[in-house]
Amino acid sequence: MVFRKLPGVSASGMGLRLSQKFVFLLFLSGLVTLCFGALFFLPDSVRLKRIFLSKTETQPVTVGSGSENDAREHLKRLKNQGGMTPAKGETSTKLKSLSRKPPVSYEATEERLAGGKAQEDLTLPRSKTESASAKATSSDHGASSDTLSYNKFKGCLLKPPLGRDNGKPSDPKTNERREKVKEMMKFAWDNYKRYAWGKNELRPLTRNGHIGNMFGGLRGASIIDSLDTLYIMGLMEEYNDAKDWVQTSLDLNSNGEASLFEVNIRYVGGLLSAYYLTGEEVRLIDVLMELGEKLLPAFNTPTGIPRGVINLGSGTSWSWGWASAGSSILAEFGTLHLEFVHLSELSRNPIYTEKVMNIRKLLNKIEKPHGLYPNFLSPVSGNWVQHHVSIGGLGDSFYEYLIKSYLMSDKTDGDAKTMYYGALEAIEANLVQKSPGGLTYMAEWRGGILDHKMGHLACFSGGMIGIGADDGAPEKRQHYLDLAAEITHTCHESYTPTKLGPEAFRFDGGGEATATRLSDRYYILRPEVIESYMYMWRLTHDPKYREWGWEAVEALEQHCRVESGFSGIRDVYTMTASHDNMQQSFFLSETLKYLYLLFSDDDLLPLEDWVFNTEAHPLPIIRKSYKHDFHEKSTSFFPL
């Protein structure tokens, strides 16, 4: 109609001349192209862009169990069920929609599933500003009761997470030692903050930050890794700085190549712990949900065994160049279980649990040489690629996560238990050795040939065997505790003469727990030996473990403390240190935390309620009484 009034437009039909029609069509198509093209220039967070330019376009085809599309479907379903409208002023993505669903306590869910409790239990988190303004106080360590459901979760713990008096030991000497560790943490943190804020690690000699390439462009690894340590130590000003950084500056829109394992144990683990300890879900939950989704495409392989490296932007994943024949690494794909189960618990999305259960199923089914689990597995064929077995690097935390999965499931995960004790039996039969000098150690196994070498990383196994002792066969319990003590003793023996230990030590060529190669003599502030002291102290209360821990504190002070932080050293056999100029983030999350716990009462993060992930981030045991049963009840799981 409008056209009729235009000059030069005839009244017949549309009334346009051919040339006018052509110009008009040209104009229209130009406009459409312009609008669509403009989408490319919008920030990633804009919803329209997400709708039109779905990330799945760049994903490899999925064959394994479940897929990222399952997650998207799930998100869609949730959204359709309502309650998922983005808050005003916030960017909206499917993911953020999910994350805005309040974390529901296990107890609340249980009640809802039973058809009893009303929806008030699903209290929405307070707004960002409200939460941010709920500043922490030193007495409550910042714990807020943001949601009723969080309170309910806390109500299900057997003991208060921080103990009666934040774990303060009554013995003044022990308390002094604990205060010393706290001072070390503050010193390490202050220097990180001063010289490397927002970077991944501090370079304490050159006084600058290190980014590295493990986290795919993500920043602030030392911040995320420190959240829970600062919190349990009562360093509240520092904790609040760390929390504020997460809320305002942690950027997940990175496009780099990340280690699935490292991002999981440090970022996912660190954020989960921070949430469970403090209840401050704003941004923590959002970030966790978004990060979880970003990791899922790594599982898009024919077997569902994830590849080791993932581009957090595109979702493309591949195997490490150094891993034989495109294989995935046992200690990497076997160290996801604890965090992924908690991601499912918080999001009420079973996909994370399904992914790790699929790995478990495959490993359970596959034939194992002498009952052992080799370190390399093809994510395409699902077969072992090499017969190299190690309790140290490449294998270590797979075993750790078996027993901890069992413990974290409130001892209901029978498969994890069977696999753990089966693996331990095979390890004892094939790898555990006694040196001529009477030291017990874990050798490495290469297709039946033993390499009489033990890595520093393998020293975590003292603690692992210790915490698993009680649930072994009754006739084996004392034996496991003895074995744990022997391994811990051997690792302590390797800490000489600086009282710090080498990266790897050997028991051949006349050596006893000694690094014979120059290239094995370095110490990079690793926690594993101290980790075993902490567990053995909790299990036996033998005072020697605290004495050994104190030796390590003094050695760290003498050899690793420099003017602006702590640094690894190049040779543990030289009294004049040569520093490597790196304060690893695990020094803050693990080494100092385990030392602090060693000098604290057992009621600080009691083992009855918490398991530590492999980066020492405490995760709560999921009680039978409030655990979600996704498989049976998933349809009735979400509020309609």
Ligand code: DMJ
């Ligand atoms: C940590 O990142 C974790 O403990 C991991 O499992 C192995 N190594 C480092 C610390 O040595």
